[in-house]
Amino acid sequence: MLSSIDIHSSVAVYxxxxxxxxxxxxxxxxxxxxxxxxxxxxxxxxxxxxNTVAKAYRDLEVMGLLYTRRGMGVFVNKGIEVKCREDCRKRIIGRLHEVVAEAKAAGMEADEIGEIVAKSMSFDASPYGATPSSLLQLARPRKKAAK
Amino acid sequence: MLSSIDIHSSVAVYxxxxxxxxxxxxxxxxxxxxxxxxxxxxxxxxxxxxNTVAKAYRDLEVMGLLYTRRGMGVFVNKGIEVKCREDCRKRIIGRLHEVVAEAKAAGMEADEIGEIVAKSMSFDASPYGATPSSLLQLARPRKKAAK
Amino acid sequence: MLSSIDIHSSVAVYxxxxxxxxxxxxxxxxxxxxxxxxxxxxxxxxxxxxNTVAKAYRDLEVMGLLYTRRGMGVFVNKGIEVKCREDCRKRIIGRLHEVVAEAKAAGMEADEIGEIVAKSMSFDASPYGATPSSLLQLARPRKKAAK
Amino acid sequence: MLSSIDIHSSVAVYxxxxxxxxxxxxxxxxxxxxxxxxxxxxxxxxxxxxNTVAKAYRDLEVMGLLYTRRGMGVFVNKGIEVKCREDCRKRIIGRLHEVVAEAKAAGMEADEIGEIVAKSMSFDASPYGATPSSLLQLARPRKKAAK
DNA sequence: GTGGTCTAGACCACG
DNA sequence: GTGGTCTAGACCACC
Incomplete structure (x- = not known):
C-alpha cells in the first residue's frame, strides 16, 4: 500500500x-x-x-490545530494536544453512544454487542495507520518552528 | 421537535x-x-x-422492502421482515466495528470502551424515537393493501 | 459603479x-x-x-451564519442576527480602541481625534454600500427556506 | 512577553x-x-x-528614514522627524476614518463612538509599549554615527 | 437546478 | 522556498 489516502473512498480526500x-x-x-x-x-x-492539501491545512488552522507563517510553512500549535485528544475521544464516545443506542433499539442484546466490540478490539485495523507511519510521515525531520 | 429528519445533518435526507x-x-x-x-x-x-421522498421510496422498492400499486399507493412487502432485521443488524455491526477500531486507534482501552457501551445500554434513548413515533407516523391508519 | 467588489483591493475577494x-x-x-x-x-x-463565492459561503457556514442544503441552496441561519450584530460591534470597538491608543501614543490630543471622528461621521462613505444595495442584492426574491 | 512582534498577526512581520x-x-x-x-x-x-529585518531596513531607507554606512551600520536620518511624525499621523488618521466609517455603516451613533474614543483616551495603553520599550530596544546604546 | 470536491495551472506576497 | 488567492473547468451527489 503506497498511500494511506484512499482516492476512491466516499470521504473527501481533504x-x-x-x-x-x-x-x-x-x-x-x-x-x-x-x-x-x-x-x-x-x-x-x-x-x-x-489545493486539496492547502484546504486541509487551512481547515485545521481554523480549528486551531495548526498555524501558518507566511513563507515559512505550517506548524503545529502549542497547548492543543490535550484538547485535541479530548475532542477525538468525545467524538468517538458520542458516536459509540449513538450506534449502541441504535443497536439496542434494533433489539440487540448487551451480550451480543459486547462480543462484537471484543472481536473488533482484537483486530489491528486502524483507520489512520497507527503504525509508525505508512506514507504520511507527517513531521518534517528538519527543524522546529522559530517561536 | 416536529421532525426527526435533520436537514443540517451531513447524511442525505433521502x-x-x-x-x-x-x-x-x-x-x-x-x-x-x-x-x-x-x-x-x-x-x-x-x-x-x-423528489426526495420519491427517491427514498424508489430505492426501498429496488431493495425489495416496498412495492407500489399504481393509483393505490406504496406498501410494505411481505416476508422481508427477517431480511430487513438482518440488514439493520449488519449495518449497525459494521458501524460498531468502525467506531471501535477508531477508538482503539485513539488509544482507548477495552475496559473503557466496555464501560461506555454498558452505560449506553442502560439509557433508553433510541435514535428514531422508539416512542410511538415523533413525526414519522409511517403507517397510514387507514387501510391495508388489497393486493 | 457596477460592482461593490473591488478586484484590485488588497483584501481578498472572498x-x-x-x-x-x-x-x-x-x-x-x-x-x-x-x-x-x-x-x-x-x-x-x-x-x-x-469557487471564490463558494469559499466565502463555506467560511460563513463555518462561522455559523449560513447553512447549506444540498441541491437546494444556501440560507441564513436563525438566531444569529443578534450575535452577528454584536460581533460586528465588538470588532469595530476593538479596532477603534487600537487606533485611538495608537493616536494617543503618537501624541495626538483628544480634541484633534474628536474632530477627525466628527468629520468622518459626516461623510456617507460606507464600506459595504449601506444604500439599499449596490450590486449585491443579497436576498433572493423567491422563497424562504423550507424549515 | 518577550517580543512585541506578533508572528500570528495577519500583518506581515516586516x-x-x-x-x-x-x-x-x-x-x-x-x-x-x-x-x-x-x-x-x-x-x-x-x-x-x-531577510525580514533586512527588508524592513531597506524599505525604511527607501522611505528616507534610515541610511546605511557600509561596514558601520544603519542610522537614523536627520531632519526627518517632522515628516515621520506627519506620516504616522496620516496613517493613523486614515485608519481612524476607515473604522469610523465602518462603525457608522454598522449603525453606531456619533455619541456612542465619541464615548468609546473618550474611554480609550483615558487608558494609557500604547500599541508599541510606550514604556521604555519591550523588546525593541531600537537604539543601540553604543555610539552615534560618525557621519 | 443546487453545492461539494478536485484538478491544473497561474500570479502574488512573504522570507 | 513557503502559503494565499484566483481562474477555468471537470465530475459528482442531491433535490
Missing part, C-alpha cells in the same frame, strides 16, 4: 488528510512546534492537487 | 428516510401490507422536497 | 463577499431563512469564479 | 518592524544619528528571519 493530522497530533506523532510537510511536498507524496 | 423506514419495518412498527404515506403527504410532513 | 454578507445580516437586509443567491448566480453577477 | 521603527522615530525614542541594531542582532532578538 477530510482524510485532516483526520490523519488530527490523529497524529492526538497520538503524539506530531508535536507542538513541529513543521508539517509543505503543501507542495505533501501533495506530491499523496499524488493529489496542492 | 438516506435518513430510507433508514427510518427500514428500521420501522425491522422493529415491527411497520408491518407487511401496511400502506405508507403518499409521497406528497410525507414530503409535506417532513417539509422536504417530494 | 473576504469582501464574507463582509458583505455578514454586514447584510447584521443590518437586517438579509433575514434568517432567506436564501442567498446561488454560487453560480452570484459569481456571474460579481464576475468572479464560482 | 511591516510590523517598519511601523515600530517609524513610531520610535516619531515619538523621539530614536533620534537622528542613532544607530539601529544590526540586521543579525535584531533578527535574533525578534526570532525572525534576517
Amino acid at each position: 477530510v482524510q488528510i485532516e483526520n490523519h493530522v488530527q490523529f497524529a497530533i492526538a497520538s503524539g506523532r506530531l508535536k507542538p512546534g513541529d513543521q508539517l510537510p509543505s503543501v507542495r511536498e505533501l501533495s506530491e507524496r499523496l499524488e493529489v492537487n496542492p | 438516506v435518513q428516510i430510507e433508514n427510518h423506514v427500514q428500521f420501522a419495518i425491522a422493529s415491527g412498527r411497520l408491518k407487511p401490507g401496511d400502506q405508507l404515506p403518499s409521497v406528497r403527504e410525507l414530503s409535506e410532513r417532513l417539509e422536504v422536497n417530494p | 473576504v469582501q463577499i464574507e463582509n458583505h454578507v455578514q454586514f447584510a445580516i447584521a443590518s437586517g437586509r438579509l433575514k434568517p431563512g432567506d436564501q442567498l443567491p446561488s454560487v453560480r448566480e452570484l459569481s456571474e453577477r460579481l464576475e468572479v469564479n464560482p | 511591516v510590523q518592524i517598519e511601523n515600530h521603527v517609524q513610531f520610535a522615530i516619531a515619538s523621539g525614542r530614536l533620534k537622528p544619528g542613532d544607530q539601529l541594531p544590526s540586521v543579525r542582532e535584531l533578527s535574533e532578538r525578534l526570532e525572525v528571519n534576517p
